[in-house]
Amino acid sequence: MRVLVTRPEPDASATAGRLRAAGFSALVDPMLSVEPLPDAELPPGRFDAVVLTSVNGARVLATRGELPGLLHLPLHTVGRRTAAAAPEGFAHTHIAGGDGAALVAQLRALLPRGARVLHVTGEDRAVDLGAALAEAGIGVDLFVIYRAVAAQVLAPATLAALEQGQIDAAFHFSPRTAATLAARIREAGAGPLMTKVQHLCFSAGVAAPLHDAGWRTLIAETPTEEGLFALLKR
Template sequence: MRLLVTRPEPAAGATARRLMALGHEVIVDPMLRIVDTGAPLPGGPLHAIAFTSVNGVEALARHQDRATLPALPTFAVGRRTAAAAQTAGFTDVTDCAGDVATLAAALSRLPPGSRVLHAAGAERAGDLEGALAPHGVTLVLAVLYSSVPADALDPATVDALAAGRLDAVLHYSPRTAQAVLRAVDGANVSGPFRNLRHLCLSQAVAAPLLAFGARAEVAERPEEDALLTLL
């Protein structure tokens, strides 16, 4: 198949390599750019770390004040995020194998009074703080990165859409889906884009595409392995 990948780098490149190894043709056109905020880490004692994305792992790993953090119990939303945390040097990593709800369930079992650092982006899904509060666990938010939408599609993507040289596009986040919809509108290729197969990591990702009138297919689990089975 001829596929479009719009997630941010470096994740886009990793996905493209997986797809090409499976025999697909791939165009990579990231619709978001990840930038560090430079925000300081919160003060006070910390008893654990929560990661809801690979971007959060990488932003915390780059932070100048991370020195004592890798030894803390670390909870990751899913397999890929857990693997990234281990690669970044976090030594006690739990893969919560799901979504924000499964992450919250694991964190809720920490002792009451625990303070959990959430290394997060400026845009977040779910209410992790609210889910933990009844259990006496405090989520301490550190907004370490933000995502900047691309101004436009790459000319190669526009040409491929206009010429009918794409079959499907993979969508990993609502924000990326919204960014690519704005970009295809600006390039006047909404019609060809709408006619592609749209493979989505979750129902939340699919929502803006369904509103656009696209054929959105949703993975059984919010993991890349499940997304790729839709191919």
């Protein structure tokens, strides 16, 4: 079985390596590339916690000069992968269950009304923490430190593999990578070829643009890479 991996690097290559070690073939074609925003400015004032909702945000934060001034705060992450990528030294790390709803529940449970959190993030966000936490009286300030730039075309190897029927499944980790792939496939006129591929998705939100394209989707029981690998074994 050959699996298409479209997440950004370096994670795409890491996932491909894990697929090959498990006996699968892998084709890497990242639909997004991550660009740090060095001119981003930290919002003024004091905070009660730092929130990370992506591995990319965690990695870019580790390079920022503002980091030492934040380490005395507790860190809240959306899941274990983000926690593993986060800089060391935070006062304490609270790890949510892997999606936005679990993170919101964690913040509501652990922070008092009137708290103010710093959401370290990219230009595109899967969850609006400010809106989700407003009723609980928890304020959210954004520190936007990177952008994810969409690929403009499919890699020639991807299109060739589709035309030759050599892609059996695809891993989808985020709504934006899924939507970008759907757009590039449509532009290449390869939509019918994708109906033969099994699309394995982190969540219903990730699957939505693929389902809209008429592609077959399966949703992992847990929003983790392990959850996607479990779908391969069905």
